[in-house]
Amino acid sequence: MDSALIPKGVKRCPTWQFALWIGAAGAVLLWGVIAMLLIWFKGLNQTNMNDSYGFALWIWADLAVIALGGGAFFTGFLRYIVGKDELKNIINYAVLIGFICYSSALLILAIDIGQPLRGWFIFWHANVHSMLTEVAFCLTCYFGVLTIEYVPLILENRQIDKVPFFHRLGHNMHEIMAVFAATGAFLSFFHQGSLGGVSGVLFGRPFAFREGIFIWPWTFFLFTWSAAACGPCFTILITKITEKITGKKLVKQNVIELLAKISGWMIGTYIIAKIIDTWYWAKVTAPAAGFNLMDFYSNNPFYGIWILILEIVICGVVPALILITEKGRKSSAMLMTAIILAVLGACVNRWVMVLQVMAVPVLTFENWAMYYPSWQEVATTILPVAYGVILISLSYRYLPVFPQEQELNPET
Amino acid sequence: MFPFCFEWMWDMSHMVFMGGLWYALTIIGLGMTYCIGKAFYDTFMDKGKEDHHH
Numbered sequence: 001m002d003s004a005l006i007p008k009g010v011k012r013c014p015t016w017q018f019a020l021w022i023g024a025a026g027a028v029l030l031w032g033v034i035a036m037l038l039i040w041f042k043g044l045n046q047t048n049m050n051d052s053y054g055f056a057l058w059i060w061a062d063l064a065v066i067a068l069g070g071g072a073f074f075t076g077f078l079r080y081i082v083g084k085d086e087l088k089n090i091i092n093y094a095v096l097i098g099f100i101c102y103s104s105a106l107l108i109l110a111i112d113i114g115q116p117l118r119g120w121f122i123f124w125h126a127n128v129h130s131m132l133t134e135v136a137f138c139l140t141c142y143f144g145v146l147t148i149e150y151v152p153l154i155l156e157n158r159q160i161d162k163v164p165f166f167h168r169l170g171h172n173m174h175e176i177m178a179v180f181a182a183t184g185a186f187l188s189f190f191h192q193g194s195l196g197g198v199s200g201v202l203f204g205r206p207f208a209f210r211e212g213i214f215i216w217p218w219t220f221f222l223f224t225w226s227a228a229a230c231g232p233c234f235t236i237l238i239t240k241i242t243e244k245i246t247g248k249k250l251v252k253q254n255v256i257e258l259l260a261k262i263s264g265w266m267i268g269t270y271i272i273a274k275i276i277d278t279w280y281w282a283k284v285t286a287p288a289a290g291f292n293l294m295d296f297y298s299n300n301p302f303y304g305i306w307i308l309i310l311e312i313v314i315c316g317v318v319p320a321l322i323l324i325t326e327k328g329r330k331s332s333a334m335l336m337t338a339i340i341l342a343v344l345g346a347c348v349n350r351w352v353m354v355l356q357v358m359a360v361p362v363l364t365f366e367n368w369a370m371y372y373p374s375w376q377e378v379a380t381t382i383l384p385v386a387y388g389v390i391l392i393s394l395s396y397r398y399l400p401v402f403p404q405e406q407e408l409n410p411e412t
Numbered sequence: 413m414f415p416f417c418f419e420w421m422w423d424m425s426h427m428v429f430m431g432g433l434w435y436a437l438t439i440i441g442l443g444m445t446y447c448i449g450k451a452f453y454d455t456f457m458d459k460g461k462e463d464h465h466h
Contacts, residue, residue, distance in 0.1 A: 124413045128425035137429070141436045148444065168460050169451035176443055183439050190432075 005159055005398045009406040012397050025389040032383025035376040036111055044114045046376040052369035053358050058112045061381045063195055063350040065101040065108075066139070067223070068343060070231030072098020072146060073181075073188035078262065080181035089255045092401045093242075094235045095149045100391055102143045104384030109139075111380050131194040131201065138191030145184040148173065153399050189224055196223025199353045206289035207296050208357040210281060218277050219353070225273065229266035230346035232259045233319070233339040240336065242396065248409050250402040257329045260339070264323025267342055271316035278312065296360055300368035303356050311352060315345025 001015045012018070039046045049056045075094040079087040110116045122136045155161060155170035173180075193216065199208040200217025210217040236256055243250050282293040297305040322328035322338035329335055359369050373381075395401055413430065420426065454460040 124417060125419060126413055126429060128429040134429065134432075137433045138436075141433070141440065144440055148440065165451055165455045168454045169447060171460060172447040172450045172454075176447065179439065179443050183436060183443075187436060 035379035069101025070227030071235035268320035
């Protein structure tokens with residue numbers, strides 16, 4: 001029925017099967033939309049956020065998808081600025097994943113601000129002393145860049161490409177894509193960093209506070225670094241999941257291995273910096289504020305020292321060691337383990353820097369403040385996943401996302 | 413956001429923040445204007461039919 005829209009030389013599942021798949025994802029999306037409308041119409045009382053948790057599940061999800069969407073800016077930087085030409089075979093997918101991540105982040109923010117009709121205030125009445133203002137600026141601009149990077153792919157659809165204007169527009173956008181990629185890298189550096197900076201400047205919360213250079217705490221640099229390190233792992237992970245679902249090889253192994261190798265070295269250097277930062281914080285920064293390391297990891301039902309070991313050793317050192325070694329990258333099981341751990345590591349880091357920060361007691365008469373999200377918060381956090389599945393499915397079906405697909409699947 | 417907003421001040425914070433924003437928006441805007449303008453020009457002049465991406 002829709003065969004005229006499907007790229008030439010590739011095979012796709014029957015329309016009814018595709019409709020069923022979209023329907024299943026659509027049902028989950030609908031659940032999230034109902035929760036979203038409840039929050040918009042009834043207000044933030046639909047959540048379990050309170051005076052202790054002004055930042056909660058949504059902000060964690062926001063920071064996590066922004067970090068994982070960092071694969072788009074870093075892969076774009078490697079492809080267009082550094083000149084790693086092999087990455088042209090995965091850049092479309094990295095852009096698509098980035099587009100989904102950033103549009104999801106903006107959607108979550110639109111829910112989180114409570115009164116989305118006043119969302120434009122952050123631009124019009126900008127607080128120029130807030131790192132979050134800079135995040136809002138860069139996030140919105142970078143989403144614009146990602147849209148510009150995604151549009152040429154849409155214009156390559158078989159039917160759209162037949163329109164002379166769209167064909168030429170797509171070509172022109174490809175020609176100057178390096179300019180957009182460089183702008184995207186510039187914007188990403190600052191907003192990824194400022195998200196880390198938000199935690200690092202909280203001098204009233206010794207669990208988060210870090211020293212730094214000029215106005216930037218060390219967390220500023222660690223957040224950018226970890227996004228550039230773990231973002232490409234998320235791109236590889238989603239590529240592998242797509243290959244599993246479609247039953248096809250979509251990207252050549254040398255491309256995956258190159259991205260994995262670069263990611264491995266980035267994670268390796270990041271985790272060394274993170275260990276130094278953690279050690280200095282535990283030995284100097286926190287004691288100066290009257291805290292010992294174990295004050296942050298005891299006397300509560302959830303946050304034990306295990307979370308620090310999980311973040312730094314299991315989800316940091318281990319994937320770095322696997323991805324740095326050629327043997328690790330060549331083994332399919334090891335590669336999958338490493339990229340899953342790296343993705344998990346970024347998510348745990350953002351969890352710790354958002355939610356554990358809120359949980360830790362600061363004053364002597366305070367207790368640990370634990371938090372359980374409401375179903376509305378969970379549903380609106382899962383909403384972007386369903387949206388992502390739908391957009392990836394539509395893009396895979398109708399757009400030439402993977403340039404090597406035809407070559408790798410000659411029987412089709 | 414603009415100098416005509418009541419809270420605007422000509423200080424370093426506004427210049428850095430808003431300068432950065434307008435710098436990025438200018439690059440994006442000029443880039444897209446070039447792409448769309450050239451696409452219109454090429455279409456009317458019937459140029460660039462055989463151009464392929466990648």
